[in-house]
């Protein structure tokens with residue numbers, strides 16, 4: 001099924017079932033305008049208990065609002081889901097909260113942030129001496145701004161979370177914090193669900209599975225394992241346009257102001273340290289492209305090479321089946337990759353400070369074992385192989401299939417002519 005068709009299908013499904021079940025109560029959400037946007041639509045017609053707990057376990061306001069919504073009779077058309085997953089997750093999330101694992105880690109986060117800001121300043125100061133090297137350093141620092149804003153967007157830093165997110169995403173990277181939250185929270189809500197997880201919208205350039213492969217041309221299928229990383233560097237420029245357009249179309253003027261301030265700071269900084277126009281452009285464009293490669297590479301390692309899931313998968317299933325851990329016990333790998341190495345844990349508890357995720361690895365493994373679900377952990381090299389070979393194999397298999405269709409069609413034509 002094509003992506004557009006699938007999105008239309010899921011929208012139809014949503015419109016037909018304006019109810020959701022939370023903690024065993026079927027709630028009427030027909031008239032409810034969710035303050036966190038249309039993410040709730042993804043849970044229309046099914047249980048949303050763990051999603052609610054994962055995002056609102058701490059929020060009295062959300063709980064009060066939920067309690068005020070009308071109750072509907074039990075739904076005979078509730079999709080079958082293992083409710084023991086939901087109960088176990090509710091207990092687990094509550095126990096992590098009771099252990100203080102959701103408390104912000106200001107010292108660790110601020111030290112990380114200061115190193116990144118220092119790297120940005122150094123890249124700008126030394127730009128006239130070595131524009132390409134400084135571009136690579138700036139790109140690495142911007143990728144880390146991406147990881148830092150991610151922490152704010154997930155409300156890991158308590159009350160200052162959104163200011164923190166705007167600082168790193170808007171001012172330092174020139175992006176839109178709201179665009180990111182809208183897209184990324186849905187990725188968490190429906191990890192690896194075709195048509196609902198926006199991060200799978202990589203066609204017609206790359207295909208990660210047989211369904212996506214139908215929308216990718218032959219030449220791209222042939223080369224995707226090799227072109228994936230360099231193409232990411234080029235793609236971020238199109239992406240940058242989409243994100244900036246979002247802020248303007250949605251009239252998010254505070255975000256537009258931060259974007260303009262971003263350009264003003266970098267243009268002034270690069271010229272003040274003595275860059276020529278071509279040096280300044282080299283630094284900025286190298287950095288922009290490299291941050292795309294850096295982010296895409298680490299994101300790809302923990303998400304794309306595993307199975308797609310149905311929309312009705314439980315939170316536990318989508319965390320365990322839809323994500324991969326690599327070098328999960330290494331703090332160094334964590335800081336290099338913005339903690340994308342402990343993705344299973346991050347998906348289980350998206351609002352938990354990144355620095356605490358290693359502390360819940362044992363619990364996550366035990367839950368996976370209890371419910372007979374995979375817990376995919378591997379080395380960095382194995383994860384790279386899994387991702388690259390996945391791209392190669394998807395391309396190769398789809399091309400073989402197309403060849404067999406062409407051969408079959410030719411055989412039918414030959415037979416018709418012979419008859």
Ligand code: HEM
Pocket residue numbers: 022027029034035036037039040043048051052055056059061062063065066069153181182185189
């Ligand atoms: C009917 C039940 C729900 C109610 C009453 C509710 C209520 C709220 C409220 C009041 C906010 C504003 C922030 C806050 O005070 O916490 C919010 C934001 C949010 N909600 Fe819900 N919510 C519900 C269901 C869900 C579900 C099922 C999800 C999960 C997928 C979800 C995800 C979010 C997210 C991600 C935000 C933040 C959006 C942002 O940061 O831009 N909510 N919700």
